[in-house]
Amino acid sequence: MLLPLLLSLLLILVAASIYAVAATHQPDCSRRIYGITLAVTTVALGTALTHLLTAPAPEMLTLPLGLPWLGAHFRLDALSAFFLIVVNLGGAVASLFALGYGQHEKAPERVLPFFPAFLAGMNLVLLADDAYAFLFCWELMSLTSWALVMAHHQEPANVRAGYLYLVMACFGTLALLLAFGLLAGTSGGYDFATIRAGTVTPGFAGLVLALALLGAGSKAGLVPLHVWLPLAHPAAPSHVSALMSGVMTKVAVYGFIRIVFDLLGEPVLWWWGGVVLALGGITAVLGVLYALMQHDLKRLLAYHTVENIGIIFIGLGLALAFQANQMYASAALALTAALFHVLNHSLFKSLLFLGTGAVLTATGERDMERLGGLIHPMPWTALAFLIGAAAISALPPLNGFVSEWLTFQAILISPELPQWLLKFLVPAIGAALALSAALAAACFVKAFGITFLGRPRSPAAAQAQETDRYSLAALFTLAALCLLAGILPGLVVDGLAPVVGLLNGGARLTAQHSQPWLTLVPIVDVKSSYNGLLVLLFMALSGTGAAFLIHRLASNKSRRGPPWDCGFPDANPAFQYTASSFAQPIRRVFGSVVFQARERIFMPPPGDLRPARLEVKLRDPVWEHGYAPIAAAVVALSGRFNHFQYLTIRRYLSLVFGVLVLLLLGMALWR
Known part of the structure; x- marks a missing residue:
């Protein structure tokens, strides 16, 4: 059976973490640890791929762990198999990159013990089949990633990033805990099989949806829960940043899908889709606008993760709206687009973060204003980064174009929805998606042009050298996958069919591998079709001919x-x-509204030898008007409650007695 094999592999990852604690200071320890994680994640990748393609019945296993009356339930089905592919593909490539990159790590003792445990935690979340095991593994994933964010804790910015990440992670776990409590009901059936068999009232179902958006959305980076992400992802080592941004956020997407599409059952209220759609559209536009304002390459990529999470949730929102109206064929298209973008984002975002890691290793710089001209000393890194930039900009024939094109196809059939609010909302979200795609292309013209073209802007950039062979192998593995998924999208769509069928009452897109020339036909060929092979052939012939x-x-x-x-x-x-x-x-078009940007120009009068100055101040309204007042209120409230620690025993007993009376009164009134 494949499930026991996967659990055994995860035990090896945990053992590697324990071994790393004692062996960190030994020669070549980092290569041994990353070699183990590369081997384990490669085998796990093959195992998950085998399960997805052969489409057997779900495998289940119960172990005598966790709560005594519950045990620990694990399950491998098509949904968990797909996300296991995403996680272990990202983990294998990050481990390959780290074989070279890890030699430059300044504090390996703070990275090596937690890297395998982080991979194990993400895998276990995908296999968990009860609420206790899910939340336990979710916390393992959160705490190990927090430890990796704090690896370079000597920098004050990293300490702040780690603190904010920990606060948001606790908030997300609390929301998920409440969601599972509502799903379990008064019977306390916390295993997922019992939850699926139960029923939830529409009011409670809407509350579970809200809690899932808070819990999973805070980990994924949905606006306005994204504030931790652009701080924490850049703070971690580059191969960990690739995992957090390209992989861990997809585990959060999995959590949302598992709760809303699987455990809650078929949606009965159409406005669920409208809420998720609106959040996805706002997240996509704001994410790319924030990214455009960044000079730090890692922060720019982190904000683009926010944008792409928004694109994924647009597809999920469309699927919820279609399912609520029993339009299962349309829901299959929207779900396929969302899941395809999950895979695509894990590929090109990991590629871009690893490329940034190669630049950071060669120059010691992340600020684009101190880079430039790197295409000459680092031509292979520049080529791989260019492929990733084109993919995330949704340019054909690469993979990013296909999933966004499928999302637009789902948007174009939205006029068939009966609700007038959705008839107006979905086209508006489509316009927001088009705007975010255009701005993403502009952003990566800036990122690639300023970083790799022109002349070096600093001595560090002028003295850069090409990265090592392990890092280049990881970069071009991801670049090749971006190209393959773009020119052969029909094969990916067929691979996603079991997942879509599981979440969509059996409805899925028609088989694509039998289409002539491997053309992708999501609806019917007279309405829409795309052939990546022909696009690549046309581009090659026209470029060569010119x-x-x-x-x-x-x-x-x-x-x-x-x-x-x-x-x-x-x-x-x-x-x-x-x-x-x-x-x-x-910035001048959007900045005054989105960032409350202010420019101040100082132009000295004639004869004044002082230099002219341009000062630009950008503010984050989400932080200043949302989180900062809450933080100030918590500090003020904690100060007021501070005197409780100096009470006498008599006053403590009186306080406890008063609270007990209030609780008993509440119980009596509740009954």
Whole structure:
């Protein structure tokens, strides 16, 4: 059976963590640990892929662990198998990258013991089949990732990031705990099989949906629960950042799908889809706008995780709306788009974070304003990063285009929904999705251009060297998968069919592998179709033909002239286009509303030798108007309650007696 094999592999990961505690200071310890995680995650990846493709019945196992009367239930079905593929593919590539990158780690004793445990925690969340095991493994995942965020705790910004992450993780777990309590009901059936067999009233079901959005959305990065993500993800080592951003957020998406699409049963209220749609659209637009304002490559990528989580939730919201109206064929399309984007984001976001890690290793810099010209000393890293940037910008024939195109196809059939609110809301979300796609392309033109093109802006960038062979192997593995998923999307859609059928009452898209030329036809060929192979062939032929004609027909006469210098003949790199100047037009369009941006220009009068200055201040309204007042209220309230620790025994007993009377009175009134 595959389930016991997966659990055995996870035990090996836990054993590797225990071994790393004692062996951190031994020579080549990091390579041994990352070699173990690479081997284990590769085998787990193959096991999960086998289960998904062969589509057997779900496998279940109960172990005498956890609560005495409950035990620990584990289950492997199509949904958990798909997300296991995402987790272990990301874990294998991150481990491969770390074989080289880990040699440069300044504090390996703070990374190696927690890295395998982090992978084990994510895998166990996907296999858990009762509320206790799920929450226990969820906390294991959260705490080990927090320890990795705090690996470089000497930097004050990392300490703040770790503290905020821990607070938001506790809040999310509390929300999930309440959601499972409502699902279990008064009978206390906490195993998922009992929850599925039970019924929940519409009022409680809506409350469970809200709690799932709070619990899973805080871990995934839904706005306005995203505030921890752009701080914590950049603080971790780069291979851990790739796992947190490309993989852990997908475990949060899994938690939402498991609760809302599986345990709650078929949605009966159409407005569920509207709520999830609206949150997804707002998250997508705000995420990319925040990303455009960033100079730090890691923070830019972290905010793009927020954007892509929004795209995934747009697909999930559409699926809920279609299911509530018994439009299961349309729901299958929306679910396929969301799950396809889960896979795609794990690929290109891991690629981009690992590429940033290679840049950080070579230069010691994450600030784009201190980079530039890296395409010359690091051509292979630049090529891999360019592929990832094109994929996340949804450019064909790469994978990011396919999942966003499928999402648009689901949006285009939304006029068939009977509710007028959805008829207006879904097109508005479609416009927001189109805006976020365009802004994402602009953002990665900035990210790649400022980082890799032009001239070096600092001595560190000028002295950079290409990264090691393990890191390059990891980068190009992900780049190849981005290309394969883009040119052969029908095979991925067929692989997702068992998952969609499980969540959608058996309805799924028609088989795509039998289509001519492997064309992707999500609805019918007269309405929509896409062929990645033909697009790639056309691009290759047209590009080759254009280059041939230019070289054959153009004059070969040599001509000399001054290069275009943008009006600045000085060769100083400071005269180049910067990340700030690139984002300035977009900041002036959206900044006053979204960021409350303020610009102040100081222009000295004639004869004054002081330099001119431009000061730009950006604010985060979500933090300032949402979280900062709550934090201030908590501090003030805790100060008021501080005097309780100085009470006498008599007053303590009186206080306890008064609270007991109030509780008994409440119980009596409740009954």
